[in-house]
Amino acid sequence: MLKDVNGLGPKSLQKLQDAGILTLEALAIQDPKVMADRTGLPESTGNRFITEARLMLKEKMALDFVPGSIAAKVLDVPIFSTGVAGLDKILGGGLRAGAIYEFVGPARSGKTSVCCQCCVTVQLPPDGRTIQIGKDEEYTVHGRGGPAIWLDTEKTFRPDRVSRIAERFGMDPNMAVESINYVKVVNAHHLRWLIEERLPFVLDATNAKLIVVDSLIRHFGAEFIGRETLARRQQIISRLLQLLIEYADAYQAVVIFTNQVRANPSPFGSPTKEAGGNILAYGSTYRIRLRPIKGEERRATIRDAPDLPEEEVTYYLTDIGLVDKNGLGTLANPTSTDNGDTE
Ligand SMILES: Nc1ncnc2c1ncn2[C@@H]1O[C@H](COP(=O)(O)OP(=O)(O)OP(=O)(O)O)[C@@H](O)[C@H]1O
Numbered sequence: 001m002l003k004d005v006n007g008l009g010p011k012s013l014q015k016l017q018d019a020g021i022l023t024l025e026a027l028a029i030q031d032p033k034v035m036a037d038r039t040g041l042p043e044s045t046g047n048r049f050i051t052e053a054r055l056m057l058k059e060k061m062a063l064d065f066v067p068g069s070i071a072a073k074v075l076d077v078p079i080f081s082t083g084v085a086g087l088d089k090i091l092g093g094g095l096r097a098g099a100i101y102e103f104v105g106p107a108r109s110g111k112t113s114v115c116c117q118c119c120v121t122v123q124l125p126p127d128g129r130t131i132q133i134g135k136d137e138e139y140t141v142h143g144r145g146g147p148a149i150w151l152d153t154e155k156t157f158r159p160d161r162v163s164r165i166a167e168r169f170g171m172d173p174n175m176a177v178e179s180i181n182y183v184k185v186v187n188a189h190h191l192r193w194l195i196e197e198r199l200p201f202v203l204d205a206t207n208a209k210l211i212v213v214d215s216l217i218r219h220f221g222a223e224f225i226g227r228e229t230l231a232r233r234q235q236i237i238s239r240l241l242q243l244l245i246e247y248a249d250a251y252q253a254v255v256i257f258t259n260q261v262r263a264n265p266s267p268f269g270s271p272t273k274e275a276g277g278n279i280l281a282y283g284s285t286y287r288i289r290l291r292p293i294k295g296e297e298r299r300a301t302i303r304d305a306p307d308l309p310e311e312e313v314t315y316y317l318t319d320i321g322l323v324d325k326n327g328l329g330t331l332a333n334p335t336s337t338d339n340g341d342t343e
């Protein structure tokens with residue numbers, strides 16, 4: 001608990017809380033200078049608190065040196081499933097707490113659908129639900145038993161799509177929709193305010209295990225026009241990504257953001273490129289390219305992952321969400337209809 005930090009009295013506690021620093025984990029990953037600006041606490045005092053928090057969390061987050069055996073435990077984070085066995089496989093088992101996933105692709109490739117589906121699967125209990133993915137093949141979809149957060153810059157969040165997906169995993173569709181904390185983002189400034197000021201409070205209040213930003217750069221593309229705005233735009237986007245990375249770590253959540261592709265003017269390389277430039281590639285831990293093939297068929301490829309090979313998988317975008325094979329993907333044993341226990 002924050003209040004257990006040596007020397008941290010009620011006044012300092014209040015200042016930290018007002019600035020959205022609500023947990024020991026959030027304190028431990030602060031930059032003392034930035035924290036001084038945000039809280040009004042003297043930098044040296046803040047620095048003492050941060051150091052103390054790092055030592056207190058040494059064995060949980062390895063923010064000070066620990067033996068490799070403890071590192072193994074720290075790195076062994078909870079994972080939840082996307083609900084598509086093939087996609088989980090190329091992701092190394094599913095979506096890892098503390099990691100950032102960028103889903104990038106052209107219109108209708110399935111970016112928003114992936115987000116809808118993951119907002120449902122994250123809510124499933126950790127021991128999961130078993131679905132049919134082949135004639136004689138079953139697959140267990142593990143969740144985190146926690147709600148989700150959705151920042152929507154595109155106005156494409158569809159509760160009815162979430163309901164249909166929830167039903168196929170045997171969940172109460174109303175509860176599944178209710179457990180998504182939604183906000184419509186009107187412009188880039190609003191997005192900054194939400195990520196900088198509001199997100200820590202919502203994470204703390206809801207214990208959400210997934211943050212969706214669909215899409216991260218849309219407003220920046222529309223509002224920051226011309227080369228002279230580029231540096232500032234990239235600076236803001238990288239700051240927001242840095243914050244998202246910190247929240248993911250501090251709250252053991254997953255971050256998914258979506259990104260568009262635009263035509264690549266260069267005669268070299270692929271004909272399309274991720275929008276937003278390289279900064280997104282640095283900020284995101286895993287980049288997954290989605291593309292339409294034909295009909296409901298889509299393909300996903302892992303790009304730029306630190307610990308995974310570049311692999312490709314086919315999935316289908318249907319009325320019950322993303323599935324491994326067309327016509328399958330519903331419960332193997334359709335008796336249970338509750339939304340599961342919390343983690
Ligand atoms: N209820 C549904 N039943 C069947 N297919 C659907 C349904 N809803 C969406 N789809 C499929 O998903 C596609 C849209 O996918 P989605 O919105 O996830 O794409 P996107 O990558 O987010 O696109 P954009 O860049 O426009 O935001 C539709 O074109 C359709 O093929």
Ligand SMILES: [Mg+2]
Pocket residue numbers: 111112113154156214
């Ligand atoms: Mg979309």
